[in-house]
Amino acid sequence: MVTLPKELEYEFLLNRLYELLPEQAKAPARFEMPHAIVEIHGKSTLIKNAAQICQQLRRDMNHFFKFMTKELGTTGAIEGSAIRLKGRFGPATVQRKVEQYVKTFVLCPVCGKPDTHFIEMRGVRMLKCEACGAVSPIPEL
Ligand SMILES: [Zn+2]
Incomplete structure (x- = not known):
């Protein structure tokens, strides 16, 4: 048996313990940024998966809706599981706002x-x- 200096022994034991931990404990589920599915219909923009985004973030859809309309300087409506925004907003613009929401409120x-x-x-x-x-x-x- 090899004798290790005390501090090395400690580290060795810690590493050993770490190896024995179940995978789950080692790597907590990585946060996945929700991805907005955006469709432009005429003069309005539809965030098709708004409800799913809110569910993933565990946030109230009304709160998310309020944020989106305020940030994009428009009005809109919640339509079932989607959010309709007045005006045309590209997917990249909407996605940036989703990320800003996550950073600010999640x-x-x-x-x-x-x-x-x-x-x-x-x-x-x-x-x-x-x-x-x-x-x-x-x-x-
Ligand atoms: Zn914290």
């Missing part, structure tokens, strides 16, 4: 994890992280 600014939800603190909406516990301010829409 990812924890402290640890970067997507496991968050909204809480109310003294009437102000905040972002609470389920992974690290941080509570962060978010803009009002």
Whole structure:
């Protein structure tokens, strides 16, 4: 048996332990940026999978809708599982806004994890992280 210096032994044990961990514990599910499916119909733009995006992000569709219309400076309507926006917006523009939404209202600014939800603190909406516990301010829409 080889004798290792104490600190090396410790590292060795840690590595060994790490190897024994189930795959799941090693690599937490990577966050997948939702991909907007966009169709331009005449003078309006349809985000076809809006409900699916919100489901994936665990966010209220009304909140997402409000963000999109405000950011794109337009109006629109929720139509079933889709969002219709007045005006023509290309897929890249819509996708950029989706990513901005995720960065602002989903990812924890402290640890970067997507496991968050909204809480109310003294009437102000905040972002609470389920992974690290941080509570962060978010803009009002
Ligand atoms: Zn966090």
